[in-house]
Amino acid sequence: MREIHVNAIEEAVARLCVEANLRLPGALRQRIEAAAREEDAPLAREILGDLTRNLDAAAEMQLPICQDTGMAVVFADLGQEARIVGGDFEGAVNRGVARGYTEGYLRCSVVGDPLRRVNTNDNTPAVIHLRLAPGDALRLDLCPKGFGSENMSRLKMLTPAAGEDDILAFVLETVRIGGGNPCPPMVLGVGLGGNFESCALLAKRALCREVGARHPDPLYAALERRILAEVNALGIGPQGFGGRTTALWVAIETGATHIAGLPVAVNVGCHVNRHAGAVL
Numbered sequence: 001m002r003e004i005h006v007n008a009i010e011e012a013v014a015r016l017c018v019e020a021n022l023r024l025p026g027a028l029r030q031r032i033e034a035a036a037r038e039e040d041a042p043l044a045r046e047i048l049g050d051l052t053r054n055l056d057a058a059a060e061m062q063l064p065i066c067q068d069t070g071m072a073v074v075f076a077d078l079g080q081e082a083r084i085v086g087g088d089f090e091g092a093v094n095r096g097v098a099r100g101y102t103e104g105y106l107r108c109s110v111v112g113d114p115l116r117r118v119n120t121n122d123n124t125p126a127v128i129h130l131r132l133a134p135g136d137a138l139r140l141d142l143c144p145k146g147f148g149s150e151n152m153s154r155l156k157m158l159t160p161a162a163g164e165d166d167i168l169a170f171v172l173e174t175v176r177i178g179g180g181n182p183c184p185p186m187v188l189g190v191g192l193g194g195n196f197e198s199c200a201l202l203a204k205r206a207l208c209r210e211v212g213a214r215h216p217d218p219l220y221a222a223l224e225r226r227i228l229a230e231v232n233a234l235g236i237g238p239q240g241f242g243g244r245t246t247a248l249w250v251a252i253e254t255g256a257t258h259i260a261g262l263p264v265a266v267n268v269g270c271h272v273n274r275h276a277g278a279v280l
Contacts, residue, residue, distance in 0.1 A: 006139050017106065032271060039245055044245060069123075075129050079132075098124050102122050156265075158262040180269050181240075190206055216255075
């Protein structure tokens with residue numbers, strides 16, 4: 001059985017915290033640049049240009065691309081032929097987040113209690129989603145999530161009589177309510193199926209899929225395209241100032257569900273939809 005030391009996990013998480021906050025995935029940046037070329041509204045086109053210039057400035061000065069460096073969400077797929085040695089896994093992840101945020105001079109935004117609101121001063125604890133996978137490797141995906149967009153996310157328990165039109169209506173309602181608050185253009189992660197809590201997790205995982213990667217099932221790939229077109233037809237536009245680019249991408253993840261329900265969740269991501277990964 002292959003051994004993975006907690007020190008390697010801590011080092012990887014610390015590095016990924018900084019990497020994810022300093023630059024966007026290449027495909028998302030390309031989509032922003034393409035949206036700027038395609039945008040008809042002068043103000044919207046100018047705003048999209050400002051966003052790309054901000055990305056350039058962040059790279060040049062080695063500064064975060066957004067002042068909200070997010071709550072650290074860590075997806076970990078641990079191979080069942082591997083074992084963690086030298087300490088506990090959760091502790092290693094949180095030490096890595098603490099190092100990444102403090103040594104990387106990233107804003108620490110986590111409070112230890114929802115009502116007492118005392119900052120933990122190192123952005124811990126992280127939100128950790130751990131699952132077993134085949135093999136002997138550990139896959140880590142670090143996804144910092146800012147709350148301007150997170151606060152606009154919603155979940156609804158539809159009935160099994162609902163269909164694509166009802167799903168579309170809920171997504172559009174969510175985007176309308178959000179307006180300019182989630183710093184559009186957005187990336188939308190949509191979860192379909194599961195139950196109350198797993199549907200939200202499906203939506204979060206959908207946000208981590210690379211822009212440009214469609215759902216492998218043609219039914220859901222077509223629904224992704226339809227939702228994206230309808231969202232952009234709302235005319236909210238970049239930063240809420242109007243235009244044809246309200247969303248950059250829509251990704252759907254699905255799961256088995258109960259005969260009596262059809263849960264749907266929308267996890268809203270802003271144009272700074274960050275994530276970085278590593279395999280140990």
